[in-house]
Amino acid sequence: MSMALNQTSRRAQLSLRLGVFPAMAAGLALAMLYAISAGRFDVPWIRVVEILWTRAWDLSGSPETMDERIVELVRLPRVLLAAVSGAALAVGGAALQGVFRNPLVSPQILGISQGGAFGGALAILLGYHGVVLLGMSFVFGMFALVLVGFLSRINGRTEMLTVILAGMIVGAFFAALVSVLQFIADPNTSLPAIVYWLMGSFSTATWARLGLAVPGMAFGLAIVWLLRYRLNLLALDEAEARSLGVNPDRERWFIFVAATLMTGTSVAVAGVIGWIGLVVPHAARLIVGEDHRRLIPASALLGATYLVLIDTFARNLTAAEIPLGVLTALIGAPVFAVLLRQHFKRTGAA
């Protein structure tokens, strides 16, 4: 009896898997449409559709009225930025988890987020905004990764354990530097700006910011996508991977650089948004399984949908903007707890 039930549920899962990508893509499209029609400023959804439709046919014009500008200059770039950031953070997490063969790894583990956070905070302290902030955040995220690479390379070889330890060290070091900046920051001016930025928000999204964010994120996504077969091999143990002709060392670093590109850029444009890289790949694994050829696109779609929805809550629940990092942690931690229990129940049963 129970065996039969098990088989039917397996079959149900299989059929679910066949239609799962169109369903996820449709879910993302719906989430984005919803996000674009929702806002503190009242624009009827039919008017939103009209505005988007008109613009789609006439890309040369510029928005004149308040509702056109709200939809085209505020909501559209914000929703798109949230979508690519969500995809990038989720894929970054999924790729790192594959490389480390550990489902608890996230971009924070390599010290990338902390490095980026330090760069951004330093920019604010020095009075820079916009592009400079973005650049410094990215450069320091990259610098953190280079440090990790340098520290973890011993006698020409890099062990996974030393990478994780080096990542922790570098992360802790940059976290301390961020505290130093907060300590010396002016409580009247730069300190509140640093704190706000660190908590994460898309409230300053513009087309220009989107333009700055997309190349790095797209490049990172492309690298992981191209390496999706290799990720399956990297997820095997070291000796097995070598015997299959993989150079684990080199390909791992491709993944690390891709993850840094994606995380560093997202920290630069929206501050530190945690938990996406941890929660979303797990949810994706429950739906499509462990195979990275399916896991990577599923993580991208789910991550984009998740962050678009979270950001919609962040800007609409109250007159005040709720920091994204707070929401993703408040929702992410309990969801992750449930996912983990399910994961262990299933693997325990198998």
Next chain:
Amino acid sequence: MRLPLLVSAVLVATPLAADPIRFTDHEGREVTLPAPAQRIASIPIPMASTLIAIDGATDRLVGMNPTAKSAIVEGILGRIFPEARDIPSDITAPNFIPNVEELARVNPDLVIQWAGRGPDYIDPITNAGLNLMTIMYGTEDRTREYMTMAATAMGRPERIEALIDWRAEVQTDMEARTADLADEDRPSVLYLLRAMDNLRASGTENNYNAWYHILAGGRNAAEDMVGGWADINVEQIATWNPDVIFLNSFEADLTLDRIMDDPILSLTSAAQSGRVYKMPLGGYRWDPPNQESPLTWMWTANLLHPDLFDYDLRAEMRSAYQVLYNYDLTDADIDEILWMGMQGGQANYAQFAAP
């Protein structure tokens, strides 16, 4: 409405009374000083310039917050009192945690600290055996209380009386003129405490800016917001569509362009009618409560209701600076404080121009 010149103030600079000074501070602490404090260290930021104003001199200020010092040195007080550059500012980090060793080194007979922030801010000072007075930030009542406390500690009751009377007089006058104002005649006012990266608006609850906007005949555009402060987005501002926007004077790089170049904010009623202004930066920033607050109220009232108010702001500033800092403001000083160069062309702003 003008702050009257205090001739007596100069005469009673050193009180002869030998009785100890006693008063209660904002944490209910009984403060006892054997004699008027001669060496005062101030940890809260706005208090440093207030102490200078109460005394009309910098002599008794022996330590202050580094942020207060940079504000003084960079602003007009730095020109009036060039010696303020040499006052130590390492008695505390900008975050108000006292540095006891440095405090002990400057040997103050009174330390002023924020109230209500817990023992970490207080205990190091009292454990070092220093006299402590705590102050609470926020409302007009508290401001008058802590200004009075400071004056009492300094043995300058005659000076503080005039400063408090001035505040009360201006407040009463403004209340009388706006008493019959209907709700729909009150322009909605948005004050942005931050505008460079994130947008932070003032709520109404215990918020000083909202308080004087209402006093001057406005209403808070963000009145439905919970709490004293909140980070908001441009869409929310579009929804409120304020009649007047005031930009803070804390962010040095902030100019009217922030509003006028923004695709959304430039469409608000305030931007369209030229009623966007940056808060002046005088002896202290005009946004939060301080010794110059009545000038802030008058500036605000003249802008919100040119029909109801016609304070001669330049004359008011001259007499106030004469009393507070014993300084004769030049026309150039006033233009600089009021940002005439940047916003002289804004709606109703010509009234502040030099005749």
